[in-house]
Amino acid sequence: MRATHSPLYVTKELFETRYQGAEAIFVAGSVVRGEATTYSDLDLVVVYKKVPVAFRESFSYRDWPVEAFIHDSMTLEYFFNKVDPQIGRATLAEMIAEGHEVPGATRLTEDLKSMARTALAAGPKALSNEEIEDRRYQISEWIDDLREPKNRAELIAIASVVYNELADFYFRTHQTWTGSGKAVLKRLKKTDPAFARRFSEAFEELFATGQSQRVIDISSEVLAPHGGFLFEGYRRDVPPTRK
Numbered sequence: 001m002r003a004t005h006s007p008l009y010v011t012k013e014l015f016e017t018r019y020q021g022a023e024a025i026f027v028a029g030s031v032v033r034g035e036a037t038t039y040s041d042l043d044l045v046v047v048y049k050k051v052p053v054a055f056r057e058s059f060s061y062r063d064w065p066v067e068a069f070i071h072d073s074m075t076l077e078y079f080f081n082k083v084d085p086q087i088g089r090a091t092l093a094e095m096i097a098e099g100h101e102v103p104g105a106t107r108l109t110e111d112l113k114s115m116a117r118t119a120l121a122a123g124p125k126a127l128s129n130e131e132i133e134d135r136r137y138q139i140s141e142w143i144d145d146l147r148e149p150k151n152r153a154e155l156i157a158i159a160s161v162v163y164n165e166l167a168d169f170y171f172r173t174h175q176t177w178t179g180s181g182k183a184v185l186k187r188l189k190k191t192d193p194a195f196a197r198r199f200s201e202a203f204e205e206l207f208a209t210g211q212s213q214r215v216i217d218i219s220s221e222v223l224a225p226h227g228g229f230l231f232e233g234y235r236r237d238v239p240p241t242r243k
Contacts, residue, residue: 005062007031011102023047024109026099044068045095080119088124088178123175135169140229143219146212170222
């Protein structure tokens with residue numbers, strides 16, 4: 001059963017109790033976008049003037065599952081500019097850019113939103129040629145396994161991995177922020193609706209019927225601008241041992 005108290009009501013209570021002394025809380029995620037389900041979390045970014053260390057925590061409050069990220073301005077800036085561009089995901093920046101401020105908008109929250117929007121616009125760090133080759137090689141191996149799987153269980157397991165890894169490769173080579181799981185199709189639709197439809201239909205067919213050819217074809221399409229499937233001639237030296 002869904003909690004009876006609204007997300008903003010609960011967040012205001014948490015601001016006054018559990019997070020007393022915080023400068024602001026940003027409420028983000030599906031509850032802000034109007035996409036919440038019965039099992040959606042209440043996603044919060046709690047900002048203090050200064051924290052000894054940034055952290056995240058999960059707990060339940062008034063029947064809401066709460067996932068909170070605790071930061072100050074400096075730790076947020078560090079994640080925006082140093083951590084997120086490397087991994088290609090901008091979860092915190094997105095939460096703050098779209099988030100609703102509690103108890104209300106202030107100069108600080110506006111500055112943080114501006115910083116988040118700047119980070120989002122900058123995009124992730126470009127993949128190096130070596131990283132692209134490594135990913136091409138790994139995706140190529142998975143696709144070879146999809147061509148003749150031993151059984152349906154193996155087919156589904158491999159396809160589940162390819163779904164996320166192929167999408168991640170697509171996002172990163174297009175210099176856009178990546179996502180995984182349920183976020184993949186949403187992001188693909190924003191980037192290229194026609195491609196998103198073909199991507200989705202290919203995997204739907206595989207999961208429903210076991211036919212993998214359309215997934216193989218769309219994988220070939222994604223890899224083609226970067227050299228296509230890769231096996232012959234691939235080599236990586238083991239890093240030298242340091243004493």
